[in-house]
Amino acid sequence: GQQLNQSPQSMFIQEGEDVSMNCTSSSIFNTWLWYKQDPGEGPVLLIALYKAGELTSNGRLTAQFGITRKDSFLNISASIPSDVGIYFCAGQGGTYKYIFGTGTRLKVLA
């Protein structure tokens, strides 16, 4: 099925470091969502973005809706061990359905 390109696929970082990941699409989206998924659990919504250029924060997390409407970025500042998991972006365009990114697997080394 159709998916967004999400990068990096995985990353190992030291505790305290900042993290950046992004999603890109060939299609224009009207909404971007960022989720975190722990193993065997359902995705948990982190941040929702509804307008091009929008920058939204949720604690140590900040996400931006790209100005071209074809990309989005998620940054995590001062990472901690509990940040480990898989981060998914999801975009919604002219149809009702969301398309999900391939995921970024984050591992934090204490």
Place this chain on the structure above:
Amino acid sequence: DSGVTQTPKHLITATGQRVTLRCSPRSGDLSVYWYQQSLDQGLQFLIQYYNGEERAKGNILERFSAQQFPDLHSELNLSSLELGDSALYFCASSVGGGNKDTQYFGPGTRLTVL
């Protein structure tokens, strides 16, 4: 806790069998979405219902079907199961059924087909 509930949490069955997965959306949400997630894969959209009516269809096999009942809970029926159907099946719900709707996910049902 997202407020979306799914049952059962785990399901083990044999090839050729049929199973039903159940989802109750968050209170007040009218839309239900079903997703399949295979091992180490992303989420594949299967189907969406809004207030009892099918709203959007994704990569759902003909062996699979779903419905949303008047009380807004939804069931996903998987029949003639194959080994490759083993996956996590997630339900999500949202208030409306259109653009800019935020989806909240349930804990998932892990299906194992032996």
